[in-house]
Amino acid sequence: MNVVVSNLQDRTDGIDRVAQAASDAVQAVLVNEERAAGVEVSVALVDDERIRKLNREYRDKDQPTDVLSFPMDEEDVNEEGVPTLLLGDVVISVPTAARQAMEYGWTLETEVARLVVHGTLHLLGYDHEVDEAEAERMRLREDKVLSGMGIEL
Secondary structure, three states: OEEEEEEOOOOOOOHHHHHHHHHHHHHHHHHHOOOOOOEEEEEEEEOHHHHHHHHHHHHOOOOOOOEEEEEEEEEEEOOOOOEEEEEEEEEEEHHHHHHHHHHHOOOHHHHHHHHHHHHHHHHOOOOOOOOHHHHHHHHHHHHHHHHHOOOOO
């Protein structure tokens, strides 16, 4: 498993802890879903302006959001010549996550972990917008992964 976290925003204070929370969250989902072997996921930490542009371009919603997922499911070969499945990209708006963390009363790292778990489950095919049963199935998976990480919301 390979998790690549990129900070694509101006904010740098505390970003190492946020990036680690994001990486840990991806790994927890992939292990929990038994999809860790030979998989790569990219996480981009962005500002509201960048996520708003992505949300407008790909979802026709002209507003910032907290998390977007872009599934790829493409085969690639890494530097060592090992086949890798590029699962996709998760994009997190750090300013939105920070506002939500304050509102919910927990840390930015906890909120980023929650959002990354959600986004990674989307990469694996979970979709809460399909129907209420699928939404509940996804919520239960999120709770299980977060609980396994020691995060109780």
